[in-house]
Amino acid sequence: MSNLKPEVSNSDHVQGNDAATITIVEFGDYQCPFCGDAHPIIKEIEDTFGDQIKFVFRNFPLQESHQYAFSAAAAAEAAALQGKFWEMHDALYENQYRLDENLFEELAETVGLDMEKFQQDFTSEAVKEKVDNDFESGVRSGVNGTPSFYVNGTKFDGDAAALHQMLEESTE
Amino acid sequence: MLEKGTKAPDFELNATPDQKIKLKDFIGKNVILAFYPADWSPVCSDQMALYNEMLKYFSKHDAQIFGVSVDSVWCHLAFEKDRKLHFPLLADFEPKGAVSKAYGVYDDEVGESKRALFVIDKEGMIAWSYLSPTAVNPGADGILDALEELDKK
Numbered sequence: 001m002s003n004l005k006p007e008v009s010n011s012d013h014v015q016g017n018d019a020a021t022i023t024i025v026e027f028g029d030y031q032c033p034f035c036g037d038a039h040p041i042i043k044e045i046e047d048t049f050g051d052q053i054k055f056v057f058r059n060f061p062l063q064e065s066h067q068y069a070f071s072a073a074a075a076a077e078a079a080a081l082q083g084k085f086w087e088m089h090d091a092l093y094e095n096q097y098r099l100d101e102n103l104f105e106e107l108a109e110t111v112g113l114d115m116e117k118f119q120q121d122f123t124s125e126a127v128k129e130k131v132d133n134d135f136e137s138g139v140r141s142g143v144n145g146t147p148s149f150y151v152n153g154t155k156f157d158g159d160a161a162a163l164h165q166m167l168e169e170s171t172e
Numbered sequence: 173m174l175e176k177g178t179k180a181p182d183f184e185l186n187a188t189p190d191q192k193i194k195l196k197d198f199i200g201k202n203v204i205l206a207f208y209p210a211d212w213s214p215v216c217s218d219q220m221a222l223y224n225e226m227l228k229y230f231s232k233h234d235a236q237i238f239g240v241s242v243d244s245v246w247c248h249l250a251f252e253k254d255r256k257l258h259f260p261l262l263a264d265f266e267p268k269g270a271v272s273k274a275y276g277v278y279d280d281e282v283g284e285s286k287r288a289l290f291v292i293d294k295e296g297m298i299a300w301s302y303l304s305p306t307a308v309n310p311g312a313d314g315i316l317d318a319l320e321e322l323d324k325k
Contacts, residue, residue, distance in 0.1 A: 002313060064224045064256055139226060144311035145218045 002142025002155040011130075012056045013085045016046060020054040022167070025150040027060035027138040030072035030092045031099055032146045038160035039093040045164050052171065057089060059134040060146050068099050071122075073131045075104040078121035079113060087111040173276040173288060173303050180292045181274040186245045187260035193238065196296070202235035202322060203292040204315055207277050209284040209306060211243045211251035211261070219287075219309040224257050226312050233319035234294075238262050241285050242269050277303065291318040293325075 004025055008014070012025075026042065028035040046053055059077070061069035072092050079088035091107040092099070108118045121127055138148070142155055149156040149163050156163055174180070180203075184194045195203065208219060220239055223230075230237050239261040243251070248261040264271045264285065272278035277288040289310060291300040300318035304310035 002311065062221060062225055064258070065221050135225075136229070139229060139312055139316060142311040142313040144222060144309040 004137075004150040004153045004155075005140045006137060007153065008054075008056050012058065013080060013089075014054055014056050015086055016054045017051040018054065020052055022049070022052055022171075023054045023056065023150075023152055024163070025056040025058060025153075027058050027134075027141070027143045027146060027148045027150075029059075029061050029066060029069045029146045030076070030096065031066035031069040032062065033096075034145075034159070035147045036093055036096040038147045039090075041160035041164055045160070045167060048164075049167060049171065053167075058137060059131045060138040060143055060148070061131065061135065062146065068101065070131065071101065071104060072099065073134075074122055074127050075108065077127045077130045078118050078124075079108065079111060081121050081127075082113050082117065084111050084113060173301060174290070174298055175301055176298055178298045180290065180296050180298050181271070182296075183271045183274070185240070185262040185264060185271060187238075187262055188249065189245050193260060193262055195292075198236060198292075199296050200294050202233060202294060202299075202319060203290075204230060204235055204237040204319075205240055205275070205290040205292065206237060207240045207272055207275065207285040207288040207290075209279075209282070209287060210241055211247050220257060220261075221255060222309065222312060223259065224255070227258055229312075229316060230319070233316075233323060235291075235319055240264050240271065242272070242283070279306075289315060291315060291322070293322055 008023060008025060046055060059073040061073045063070045076085055076088045076092060079085055088107060088111055091111055095103060108115060180195060182195045184192050187193045223237055237259050242264050244265050245263045248263055252261055269278045272285040277286040279286050287304040287306050289302045290298055293299045299322055302310060302314050
């Protein structure tokens, strides 16, 4: 059984209750259709389980398979530097069907970013390093495809729907 | 299945119609062998796509990866092109499955290689091996752990 390496820390993007008893980490790719399918299910999980859940997203862009995956991850990380990671994260998945190189600036404007700063950060070394570090942590954690989920640090063998079901059963 | 500490059986397999790969030419380099059942079947494709993303991590450890299945060179070429793979796939095609058998990872019933990983050190000794359930993509963390151990030597 594979475990999450490194553990969740303050360099991660965390949504939900910090004191939650269940931490879900997703390794995802913004161009991966299965991650796109998982997105609304994760939202449902967050709605259903509320304060019991903390959700963390790490980037796992499959650059060789998906030509916009890395740029999309960089766009989300650039938005994070303006405190809008989750806004960009949601916008990317909601607009996945029309993902291309022109989408990032459009979404940056929609979520209300300082455009000059966004453009700088989008191609910066720091943002690239953050995405690379996330990817490497996925490799070390035994990610074998996207999305991969970890529940309280242990790899969950199943998709988002299976995760939802498992949570329902375990919190009954 | 051959285990850690065994000498890796030498082989000579085609990577392309006119290029043969000999294991003994890679003495001095770490080698990763990823045996898998077939080109095009969904789980394997993910597995090879994953390794394709990890080549820079493998080269950091001075390691060369080869995929091995019983598919022919032409099938491998089409598959590599379609998935944009940047590492060689070897055809264990004639005599069918001979190398897979030598490594103890041939499935006689279905006539395919099992899903198995080997890390071979610079002296040609097996440093780590792992047999995965056929339906499960084993990821790459085990390979990287094994390569890290070798770096410590």
